[in-house]
Amino acid sequence: MALTDERRESLLAYCNLTELADDPEVKLLIPIFYAGTVGYMEGAGVTRSESDANRAALYDLCVNAMVLDAWDNRDTKEPVSQAAENPAFRRSLNQLKRTEPAVSDSDT
Structure with missing residues (x-):
């Protein structure tokens, strides 16, 4: 999915980077983080629904959270302390996985 x-x-x-939109680092890294996150979601079996606005919004929130995490931790060499994963993000991702529409053999 292209980053429109x-x-x-x-x-x-979402990442509170609006004022830095023209910064070279933001211009370079945000599309990479986005593409990596979308690839991760696809690999996890989660797709964005264009026909279900609620599901699309939940998908976008999960992608946003993962991109923000990648941005915030881009310079991290070693974790100083292992922070727990955001439980709201985990619940959202799990919900998307559980409710992913099944693909029938005729659809493939």
């Missing part, structure tokens, strides 16, 4: 201008703006707002 509208989606990029939403992502930058």
